Amino acid sequence: MRVRQIALLVLIYSSSVLSQEDQDLEEHQLLTNLTSENFFSEIQKGDWIINVCHDYHWECKDYNKKFKSEQFFYLSDYGNVGYVDLYKWYYFTDYFKAPRSPTLLYIKNGTDYYEFEGDANDLKAIVRFLERGYKKLESKKVPREKTYLDFAQYLAEGLCEGVIRGISILMREIGLGDFHYSIQIAFIGAVIFAHYAFVAWMVRKLEKEKPE
Incomplete structure (x- = not known):
């Protein structure tokens, strides 16, 4: 009897671990790594919330973990979610200004973008910005890709x-x-x-x- 109980507990634990792994995988699939090769084609696929960060800085490493976590999971309700690593794509700043790290950009329809100027760690403030706050700001045109x-x-x-x-x-x-x-x-x-x-x-x- 005891053996069966232990086996049942092991099965339940294994199922929970698998579910968590599946959830983590799903979250990572929702987060797109934007690079010089795919950025300008991807942003034509709807609205985008983009975390612009420098993975080499410890502040950004910590924030990137949070940005990929379940806490930020439902940002995908407001558009595609992606991130740009300035360490790998240094010339991103030739197109967009990134005055601080991290910088959050909200790109609408692939043509206009807005910069979130609040606390990037305040999820509620980000949601308010995505829902209506961006409308109070002047939009900027997405620059064309250089050839x-x-x-x-x-x-x-x-x-x-x-x-x-x-x-x-x-x-x-x-x-x-x-x-x-x-x-x-x-x-x-x-x-x-x-x-x-x-x-x-x-x-x-x-x-x-x-x-x-």
Whole structure:
């Protein structure tokens, strides 16, 4: 009889442990790790509550555990829930400002976002913000994803700036007059025009090659 009771207790305990593991797994599936590779595609899939944190900081490590816990589980009632690790995606701050760690962002419809300015540990305050508080704030536009064309433009602008600076130094050194200065201005204008014409041509070419 005692053996049966012990076996029954073991079975009940095993079932409870399994249920807890299943629950933890379900919670982790609801929390999406957003990276440079999937961020801009994922945020088009509805509204998002995003924890922006630096996993290398102990404050963020502690908060991330809380953010993944059952306490924050029902934030998913207000949208998709995700997190960005600034240690792995440092250039996230080129798109969004993260003035403190953690920073909570609320992205609506993939186009506009709001920053929660309250205590990130106060779950009730976060819920009030998601329900109506964000409406009192001015929305900001989600920036577009940068492409290699942006990088090419950055390099071209740097090149133009270098050429302009070099010509200016040369003109000062050889002491040329106003006529030569006018030639310099005309040349600079031609370089800038050629740069933007090239970028525009590349954009049109890529648009034509884009699959339907």
